[in-house]
Amino acid sequence: MNDPQIAPLHSPQGSLHERHTRVMPDWMSLYYDEPLELLSGAGRTVQGSDGRSYLDCFGGLLATMVGHNIPEITEAIQRQAARILHSSTLYLLSGQVRLAERLAAASRMRDPRVFFVNSGSEAVETALLITTAHASSNQVLALRGSYPGRSFGTVATTGIRAWSATGFSPLQVSYLHSGYRYRSPFRALEDAAFVDACIDEMRTIIETSTSGRIAAMLVEPVQGAGGFAEPPAGFFARTKGVLDEYGIPLISDEVQTAWGRTGRSPYGIHAHGVDAEVLTLAKGIANGLSIGAVVAEAEIMHSLPAHSISTAGGNPIAMAAANATLDYIEDHDLISHADQIGAKLQHGLHDLASRLPALIGEIRGAGLMIGVELIRPGSTDPAPELAVAAVERARKLGLLIGRGGLYGNVLRVTPPMTITAAEAETALELLGETLQTVDAAARQAEVTS
Structure with missing residues (x-):
């Protein structure tokens, strides 16, 4: 006998996100207001289901260690x-x-x-x-x-x-x-x-x-x-x-x-x-x-x-x-390469932190494991909502980064170990634009609150 409580297994209805929500646990969270499916990738660039290309600086939660579609x-x-x-x-x-x-x-x-x-x-x-x-x-x-x-x-x-x-x-x-x-x-x-x-x-x-x-x-x-x-x-x-x-x-x-x-x-x-x-x-x-x-x-x-x-x-x-x-x-001597490019990224982020001291509490990490701790203006209080905004803004600019920390307020910059110096420069530019935008919005919100 058919049970009307059981959903049919054929002809799924709705968007992929809606279907995900119906069958996955509610504690299995997704990034972004409009969640993204990654369809393909090459090197450090991935193609999303939204038709856009992204510079991947999260590396599948650090699992895609040497990049996408490496022939070897x-x-x-x-x-x-x-x-x-x-x-x-x-x-x-x-x-x-x-x-x-x-x-x-x-x-x-x-x-x-x-x-x-x-x-x-x-x-x-x-x-x-x-x-x-x-x-x-x-x-x-x-x-x-x-x-x-x-x-x-x-x-x-x-x-x-x-x-x-x-x-x-x-x-x-x-x-x-x-x-x-x-x-x-x-x-x-x-x-x-x-x-x-x-x-x-x-x-x-x-x-x-x-x-x-x-x-x-x-x-x-x-x-x-x-x-x-x-x-x-x-x-x-x-x-x-x-x-x-x-x-x-x-x-x-x-x-x-x-x-x-x-x-x-x-x-x-x-x-x-x-x-x-x-x-x-x-x-x-x-x-x-x-x-x-x-x-x-x-x-x-x-x-x-x-x-x-x-x-x-x-x-x-x-x-x-x-x-x-x-x-x-x-x-490809990628351990030394991770050290060199990681130092380049950290140097650029420390420079950015000096210009945004009300937003960036600390830059830390080793090699290509870099954390950017975000704080609320005028304090050292953790700002998880600003980290969420930064991850969203970075995506809009074509950059994928992660988020973590004890309070969810730390940006995680973890590109594959094959990231080039030019790609690192691009990442720094996009992170700079991202954090300047988030900083301006946080200051405006503080003024109007």
């Missing part, structure tokens, strides 16, 4: 697709072994082992699984302002209220001070004193808020959703020193920082002179295809007391894309 990568995917799409981890996979060898070789671990999954959330979830099994403890340290994913365990270690979907948790998490200085109570301190204060707090939290048997500490070398906050020099080295005293493994969440987006090294934590016992990767290492990976010291990786596999983790298509992506990064 698309051809590697096509070659593999013509052979076999899937076989599972129950069979030997040459592409998986090759990629694992590369991730392990760069890890600086004594005896690294690699397990592939399908996303950043799943990678961090796996890291939490193996470290809690290793320690026989569910106590974990995390940084305020962190966002490791949307799954049950990763939400438990999320230090951003807007992304904390539930208070239920399989973990006991103690949150420590992060490197986000702009709103820190330690903001006025010099770098060394700031690090001292954070380390003092860390010791206090370990001694008072835990049993002492702690499975791991989870950090992002540069906080992604937290607005690209990075602590001052010495923070991670001092943190690792305390962890070693207590025998606590470090998990470095490299989902957004690997493979060289920070312009320093394949893994972001290594730029701080720190080696982690566990590393997680995803997003850009396959240039947008679904992938996740965990690299861990063998002792920790082998802690699981039961069998485990990943049906699609390490699948031939994702491995072909990832190996081709890493080849492309190495062949």
Whole structure:
């Protein structure tokens, strides 16, 4: 019998946005008053369903790491697709072994082992699984302002209220001070004193808020959703020193920082002179295809007391894309390029901030992970509504950027690592026009309110 409550599956009615709204969760938000579908792309330019071309400085939420329609990568995917799409981890996979060898070789671990999954959330979830099994403890340290994913365990270690979907948790998490200085109570301190204060707090939290048997500490070398906050020099080295005293493994969440987006090294934590016992990767290492990976010291990786596999983790298509992506990064020296172009973008944005001090509170980031914190005129109060307006205005001008931060007031400028110097200049011009327009509108609104 037909149920009148069930909508027919044929002849969908309405715009794509209307259809999206009918079948997708209401918490799955879209950018823009008039949401955009991206139909195609080449390099750093994408074509929208509105018939316009855009300079992509968001890179598919940092996943399109080396650009769109890169022949070396698309051809590697096509070659593999013509052979076999899937076989599972129950069979030997040459592409998986090759990629694992590369991730392990760069890890600086004594005896690294690699397990592939399908996303950043799943990678961090796996890291939490193996470290809690290793320690026989569910106590974990995390940084305020962190966002490791949307799954049950990763939400438990999320230090951003807007992304904390539930208070239920399989973990006991103690949150420590992060490197986000702009709103820190330690903001006025010099770098060394700031690090001292954070380390003092860390010791206090370990001694008072835990049993002492702690499975791991989870950090992002540069906080992604937290607005690209990075602590001052010495923070991670001092943190690792305390962890070693207590025998606590470090998990470095490299989902957004690997493979060289920070312009320093394949893994972001290594730029701080720190080696982690566990590393997680995803997003850009396959240039947008679904992938996740965990690299861990063998002792920790082998802690699981039961069998485990990943049906699609390490699948031939994702491995072909990832190996081709890493080849492309190495062949074109894109880590150094990210450093150079990132410095160019930051220099231009700092100049813009000096001219718009009532709107731009801070410019920060590393390589091609750049955050622009927007504030309300006459204060340091976060201005999420101005960030929304800036993202909208940038689109009208032909530029795609993102938005994040603890309060949703940080613009995220994250172009693919192949962005040219000329494209960076264009991006700066469009960002300048965007922010000047937003600043003028904010000042006018303040006068008329």
